[in-house]
Amino acid sequence: MKTFTQLVKNLKNDFSKLKSIKIAVLGDSATQFLTQALRGTGYEYGFDLRIWEADFNQVERQVFDANSELFAYEPEIVIIFQSSHKLLAKYNKMKPGEQGTLADSQMALIDGIASSIGSNLNAKIIYYNYSEIDDSVFGNYANKLESSFLFQLRKLNYELMQYSVSHAGFYLCEVSSIQNLVGKGVYFQTSVYINTEMVISLDVLPAIASKTLDLIAAMNGRVNKCLILDLDNTMWGGVIGDDGIENIQIGSLGIGKAFTEFQYWIKKLQNRGIILAICSKNTESVAKDPFINHPDMVIRLDDIAVFVANWDNKADNIRLIQSILNIGFDSMVFLDDNPFERNIVRENIPGIIVPELPEDPADYLEYLYTLNLFETVSYSNEDSERTKQYQVEAQRSIMQKSFTNEDDFLKSLNMVSLVEPFSKFNTPRVAQLSQRSNQFNLRTVRYTESDIEVISASDNFLTFAFTLEDKFGDNGLICVIILKKEGDRSLFIDTWFMSCRVLKRGMENFVLNTLVNRGLQKGFRTLKGEYIPTSKNGMVEDHYKGLGFVFRDGYWMLDLEAYSDRTTFIKEK
Numbered sequence: 270m271k272t273f274t275q276l277v278k279n280l281k282n283d284f285s286k287l288k289s290i291k292i293a294v295l296g297d298s299a300t301q302f303l304t305q306a307l308r309g310t311g312y313e314y315g316f317d318l319r320i321w322e323a324d325f326n327q328v329e330r331q332v333f334d335a336n337s338e339l340f341a342y343e344p345e346i347v348i349i350f351q352s353s354h355k356l357l358a359k360y361n362k363m364k365p366g367e368q369g370t371l372a373d374s375q376m377a378l379i380d381g382i383a384s385s386i387g388s389n390l391n392a393k394i395i396y397y398n399y400s401e402i403d404d405s406v407f408g409n410y411a412n413k414l415e416s417s418f419l420f421q422l423r424k425l426n427y428e429l430m431q432y433s434v435s436h437a438g439f440y441l442c443e444v445s446s447i448q449n450l451v452g453k454g455v456y457f458q459t460s461v462y463i464n465t466e467m468v469i470s471l472d473v474l475p476a477i478a479s480k481t482l483d484l485i486a487a488m489n490g491r492v493n494k495c496l497i498l499d500l501d502n503t504m505w506g507g508v509i510g511d512d513g514i515e516n517i518q519i520g521s522l523g524i525g526k527a528f529t530e531f532q533y534w535i536k537k538l539q540n541r542g543i544i545l546a547i548c549s550k551n552t553e554s555v556a557k558d559p560f561i562n563h564p565d566m567v568i569r570l571d572d573i574a575v576f577v578a579n580w581d582n583k584a585d586n587i588r589l590i591q592s593i594l595n596i597g598f599d600s601m602v603f604l605d606d607n608p609f610e611r612n613i614v615r616e617n618i619p620g621i622i623v624p625e626l627p628e629d630p631a632d633y634l635e636y637l638y639t640l641n642l643f644e645t646v647s648y649s650n651e652d653s654e655r656t657k658q659y660q661v662e663a664q665r666s667i668m669q670k671s672f673t674n675e676d677d678f679l680k681s682l683n684m685v686s687l688v689e690p691f692s693k694f695n696t697p698r699v700a701q702l703s704q705r706s707n708q709f710n711l712r713t714v715r716y717t718e719s720d721i722e723v724i725s726a727s728d729n730f731l732t733f734a735f736t737l738e739d740k741f742g743d744n745g746l747i748c749v750i751i752l753k754k755e756g757d758r759s760l761f762i763d764t765w766f767m768s769c770r771v772l773k774r775g776m777e778n779f780v781l782n783t784l785v786n787r788g789l790q791k792g793f794r795t796l797k798g799e800y801i802p803t804s805k806n807g808m809v810e811d812h813y814k815g816l817g818f819v820f821r822d823g824y825w826m827l828d829l830e831a832y833s834d835r836t837t838f839i840k841e842k
Contacts, residue, residue: 270479273302273471276309284317288803290485293344293392295323295331297355299466303474307348310478314486325466326355332382340389346485347386348442350397351379352468353422357402360418369416372425376432383439393717394439395484397477398426400448400456437700437718440484440646447476450639483644488715490707490805493622493643494596496538497587499605500549500556500578504532504568506630510551514558520565527631532567534634539572542655543643546575546590548603553578574659583610584617593663595769597708597805602642606630647701647718654745661742662770679775679838682739686776687842688783691725691732698746699734706766707805711798711812714764729754730763731787735780737771737839747771748780752788752796759795760788765812778835781816785832798825 271279294300294307304322311318321342323331328349331339339347360371383394403411404418411417415424426445433441448456451473458470469477486492501508505528506518518525519532539545545568549556556578560570570576575593577586583605591598599620605611606626615623627636665682672678691699700718707713716724724730735748748771751764762784767776788796798813813825816835820826 270475271309271313273306273474276306276313276475276478279309279312280305282312284312287312287315287317288489289317289319290346290489291342291344292318292320292485293323293339293342293347294320294350295328295339295347296350296352297326297328298350298352298468299325300350302467302471303350303469303477306474306478307481310475310482311485314482314491316482316485316489318485328382329378332385335389343390344392346393346395346488347390348395348397348481349382351375351399353399353402354462354468356399356422356425357404357418360421365416368418368421371418371421372428375425376428379429379432383436387438387719392438393488395442395481396429396433396439397442397444398429400445400453437722438720440488442477442480442484444477444480447473447480451476480641483641484646487644487646488704490704490710490713490715492600492645492705493543493602494600494705495544495546495574495590495594495602496535496643497546497548497590497601497603498535499583499603499607499610500547500551502606502630503604503626504528505559505566509559510555514563517559517563519559519563524630525565527633529565529567531630531633534637536567536572538643539568539656541643541645541648544574544594544596544655544659545572546594547573547577548583548586548590549578550580550583551578572656574656575663582613584614587614587618587621593666594659595772647697647704649697649701657742658744658770664741665739675773676838682741682774682838684737684739684774684839685842686738686779686839687736689734691721691734695734695746696721696725699749702746702749702766702768703764706768707803708769708808709772710766710803710806711762711809712764712801713766713803713806716764724751731760731791733780733783733787735776735783736842737774737776738842744768744771748776750780750784752784754793755797758793759797760784760793762796762798765798775837775839777812777816778837779839782834782837783841785827785829785834789829794829796827796829798827799823800825 294304300322304320308318308320321344323339328351331337356375360368363371386392386394399422401422407414407417411419414420429441433439456470456473457468461467461470498504506524507516509517519528521529535545557570559566560568575590577590587603598618602622603614604624604626611623614621622642624640626633669678689695696718700716700721703716725732731752733750734746737744737747747768749764749766752760753763755761784796798818800810800813802810818825818827
């Protein structure tokens with residue numbers, strides 16, 4: 270991680286080619302250096318953060334005045350930092366009988382802030398949680414006394430988490446864990462605070478900024494989806510081909526414990542939807558043996574979406590994995606204990622993340638914790654099925670090679686699709702796909718769950734959620750369409766994104782057939798599409814052209830009455 274001084278130097282670089290995001294920063298303490306760190310870190314992430322910063326301690330004035338500079342600026346994201354030190358000052362001024370209400374009163378204020386921003390801006394909120402201060406008035410007894418400051422502070426952080434669960438556009442940035450990691454003496458420096466009102470030291474600002482940018486990146490579809498793992502001395506101690514299954518180090522004794530705990534972490538990632546792949550220089554049968562027969566292995570073959578073990582170049586094997594999964598290299602993380610292999614992959618696969626693992630396997634986990642490699646702003650139950658879906662996709666790829674005619678292959682899949690409007694059941698998945706879909710995404714507009722709920726309730730939109738199922742299994746929800754009514758005759762395709770897992774199955778034709786038929790049924794005569802290019806969606810540049818739309822006045826237009834259904838082997842369920 271770069272130092273604050275190095276981040277400030279980034280401010281002299283050319284931001285013109287980076288994606289711009291309008292950010293507002295509001296704080297009850299000095300934020301000018303935080304703003305510099307955010308902008309400098311934004312450059313590292315490929316973003317031009319155009320930051321408007323409120324004056325010192327002007328949070329409430331900016332938020333509750335409809336004519337304030339905040340609302341005039343119209344940011345996409347509002348970052349709010351209300352410090353523990355100001356909270357302690359508020360607590361100190363309360364009467365003893367009132368101090369037990371601190372958390373509740375502060376949550377009421379936070380709810381008012383969020384509601385005002387929600388009512389006046391279409392902006393997401395990033396709220397920094399509270400680092401701990403123990404004022405040592407009651408010692409350990411503070412944990413039993415509801416009116417103590419420590420009790421109220423911890424209660425407030427808990428209530429913030431609860432609040433974020435029920436408010437989709439409200440995101441917590443976990444800064445308290447940074448203080449736990451570096452220590453309060455590094456996080457907060459009294460001499461700096463007394464003279465400048467800064468409650469975060471310059472040494473810690475890069476970590477705060479990095480945590481914040483992880484969230485901003487995830488909001489903009491920058492998420493890591495796949496973890497690729499080496500085996501020998503990465504998943505277990507020793508070399509399976511030389512030592513044999515009975516002598517590799519894994520289990521509850523010695524260094525084996527480190528590898529077991531590492532595998533538990535990997536298993537948790539897999540459970541939340543991260544795709545696992547193996548890339549190992551090994552004989553495949555030997556490499557798979559521990560996954561099948563070793564009693565202490567946490568990760569099993571069923572947890573692995575793609576297993577590649579041979580003696581080829583690892584960069585080439587990762588390209589093979591990518592071709593099967595059909596996701597970007599920049600959404601992959603590769604872990605390998607060997608520095609030589611790490612460098613080979615870094616040099617040959619631009620965009621892939623290759624952490625510099627510590628030499629001692631006992632340090633793997635603590636190091637990886639600090640990197641926050643798998644940030645997300647959404648989670649749905651379908652995530653837990655992702656490994657199975659990609660395993661099935663590998664089976665489809667193998668089967669497809671046995672057909673010489675593509676139509677015959679598609680017919681053999683017996684594909685069906687359930688088409689439904691947005692509902693309370695599919696809204697979490699729709700929002701998640703909105704945040705994660707980058708390649709097959711015509712306009713790349715991001716929507717939160719609360720946004721989707723608003724669209725669902727509006728008469729101005731028609732919404733469609735498509736699933737896809739075949740004889741191999743259920744792919745789940747894989748395509749989302751939002752049509753916005755433009756008068757009584759025209760429908761504008763506000764959103765069209767689709768999972769790349771189902772490319773070349775004729776899903777585009779099935780979707781368009783559905784849209785045209787539904788549009789005609791409701792009396793519409795024109796479908797209007799738009800392609801907004803990004804660095805990742807070049808694959809759909811000719812999407813509308815290929816479907817028969819005509820480009821006119823900056824948009825792609827389709828006459829519904831002149832349309833003939835396109836060929837597809839997908840049937841509606």
